[in-house]
Amino acid sequence: MFQRLLICTDLVDGLQRLVDFVPSLAVGGVQQIVFLHIVPLSGDQAVPRADKEAMEAARQKLAVAQNHTPNGVEVHVEVQCGQPVDRILDTVDTYRSDIVLMGTQSRSLLTEKLFGSTTMALCQRTKVPLLVFRPQLLSTYTVEELNLRCRHLFRYFLIPYDGSDVAKYLVNQVKRLAQNRAPESLEECLLCWVVEEVRRRALADLVKEEAKKAQAELEKVKADLETLDLKVSTEVLQGVPVSEVLMAAQIYDITAIVSASDSMGKILELSTSSFTGDLLRRSWHPVIYFPMQRK
Template sequence: MFHKILICTDFQDGLQRLVRFVPALAKSGLQQIIFCHVVPLLTDRDIPKVDTRKMETAQERLSVALENVPEGVDVKVEVGSGRFVDTVLKWIDTYQSDLVLLGMQQRTLLNEKLFGSNTVELTQRLGIPLMSIRPPLISTYTNEELELRCQHLFRSLLIPYDGSNEGNALLERIAEYARNRSANSLQECVLVQVLDTAGQRRAVRQEDCVATARQQMEPMKAKLEALGLQVQIEAREGDPLAELLEMAIEYDITAIAIAARTLSNKLLDWSRPKFSAQVLRSSWHPVIFFPPKR
């Protein structure tokens, strides 16, 4: 599905452990793996200064990734200094990465407004997908569990869908990745639609709403199945965020796929940017965010 990944770690998110699992990451279809770290500038003086000691330490810790590289896989280590987002965007351009992997710290909306969020800022400026993983998830895995997780990063996706033009655009992008996927990459998709009718007068029966939603998803199900994917569909009523997270638990998925403008209709208003941010903040499952095409 993805072939060139940029893995950004701050050494507190657990992603630094992945340097010892390059062969497993390669089995997920990755052909280029860039491990990177950004060291903030020292600002205790009038003129900002590069923290050379921290940069050397980071380089040494990440260079473990270069010790066990399978044939045909390109692995590099980058350590930079300065603003995190600007530095990451520069590396993306240099290596033509098609996915960024970050650790998503637990933050409230108030925290983000007061202090900002690298992940949220990146989603606003990226032209490629961003995958976020919770630090506790990575940190608590045994080596055996983490090796399996690395092999199946993109195996099964949970995809919220509503039949809108934006929703179809997200599935078209996933289909595009699926056409070029490696054998051990994307295998399954679960298309879900949650009808949020809270506060609305019920004009039709619940069963009819759900049946219509399922029927709406059938054409896209068939399109993805034609690419060799196993596809399930699920429609229900309820709170969109709560139901999405519940289905992430019920189904055997490896990540949730979302986009900034993918979910909007009269019954289900998910097109607002804050829904994507809510999923990024709330999900304990990995999340792949697809920004609008630029």
């Protein structure tokens, strides 16, 4: 499973609270945790400089994570300055992180295009998965709730599946993780296929036939995943894909939705938004984004 976590925090997104839960994160097989905070450059634009006081204050806050480090787990604190996306990618390379944890606010595609988004910019450049949280959610957990969340971070995945190459790639990524997971890590998956509804009665039979075909394919994927000692269930739903997946996430006891995309952030998304992009903008459940391999 994931063994090297890079936790990026602006110290107000809720992720800074994880400094007190290193032992809980380690339960899932984590061997290395890096806390990263990036301080913007200040001063005249022609001569930008680092705010050393702010950097030292951040370092002291995050250093708490090193107070109770379990045996076999490394904890590092990095406080840097500069462009967030560049610094995050450099830190991933330095520590060979295999997943990046970060928070992002809910926002529209238009707002994102006008004002930018570190998360979406990172999605376009990262080679490792991202685990994205809503800051408001992390901030409201009690200590007991956050402790349990950290222990079960990767326990139950909701996998949106539609038979496409992207969906097959996503399942292969889950299989890869399942083959090398700790006992307290990934246990269960929900395969969810959404057949889009039609209003014309003449097409109702066609939708039913598509649903049957979807269920048949899901059963094959389920059987494949079950060979890895995973508990797997399936759902074929009708409606708008993102809305139905988000509703399924509320009904089932999942810990994260997983997704991938071959169009997110591209010009194409301006006219037809990607499923994963919409999911990241709207979901209150944690979302694990798996980047497609770039050629």
